[in-house]
Amino acid sequence: MVTGVMKCLSCGYETPIDQHTILCPKCGGLLEIIIEPPKDFSLSKLKGRGVWRYKDLIPGYYKSIISINEGNTPLIKSANINKQLYFKFEGLNPTGSFKDRGMTVAVSSAVSLNYKTVIAASTGNTAASAAAYAARAGIKSFIVLPKGKVALGKLAQSVLYGAIILEVDGSFDVAMEAVMRLYRDLKIVYPLNSFNPWRLEGQKTIAFEIMEDIGVPENVIVPVGNAGNIYAIWKGFNELLKIGIIDKVPRMIGVQAEGASPIANAIIKGKNEPDFIENPDTVATAIRIGRPVNWQKAMKAIKESKGTAIVVSDSEILEAQKTLARKEGIGAEPASAAALAGYFKAINYGIIDKDEKTVLILTGHSLKDPESMAKADTKRILVNPLHIEKIIVGEINGFNS
Ligand SMILES: *Cc1c(COP(=O)(O)O)cnc(C)c1O
């Protein structure tokens, strides 16, 4: 049994780890789960694969585990961009994003606490994941989406898994606020957003897997939206440091899109708090967030790891998405490609040396957002089947352009 405390980021209130607790019982603020490093923990004793391989470091009591074999994603070494670069391809999770790592823990928690209904606000991936895990658990899911702002693949997943879809006029931030208010007023619905710190206990396993694959890299680059994941990954490394398995944590580098960069702006300007953005906008819909609920946690992870933040434009994101596909054969959605755009910028700015071992977290699969993939340029030629040979020979010899 993993022990420790839950500590409020707003008022400092501390209480022993309790699975019923999601927000601060005193002020409603966000809580950090700080585990006591288990004395008998040993890597060689771990069994199985995926998130639950690390159950010795995941607090909570689980009467049943709702799993679809999430985690255990490949860490792919770059073949053509930089030999010191690695891609943690979270797009290969069961629903196509890292959200599944958090969802297996949070939905197992909901079921263990006898909840019959779950809810999540989402830019799309949390919804798809919540819908799938709720379906597997045999419970009802409600998802709250910003109408017209969810990538087609993600929306279609939520439909297929049978979630009840509530669409709001307004941004993700409006949807998120509605879910937080609902949870505070009506405790019969279990919330699956990342203000729920139990979700991050699943997501921290990204760090454990990276460490088991290549040890501790110099840098980990993470696209930042609601800002839970960058903290979760830092938390994972930090726990390994406290246990004594590693002797340093990587620099955590957050990347935000120009039209939705409150945290990156604050870090770059050296401010302690972000200025929130009312109408966030970017092609990277997964990080199209103006009021990141976990901003305190993200800024802590960046500062304590001596990391930084980078802002990238939409055109840099789409260019990086294409480069990743065409140089490495890896299809990631725009938010994930922001990590590569940020890597290129970090090298240009001298923030990262190209000889430093660096891991990019590719948070979601390209199939999530077919419309963004189809924006890439390529030749499409309407052919008479009888002329295919001539056209191909012409292409190979460069006659057609
Ligand atoms: C959720 C998500 C993010 C952002 O993660 P946060 O924890 O909200 O910062 C980035 N990319 C993809 C594909 C996502 O689904």
Ligand SMILES: [Zn+2]
């Ligand atoms: Zn508090």
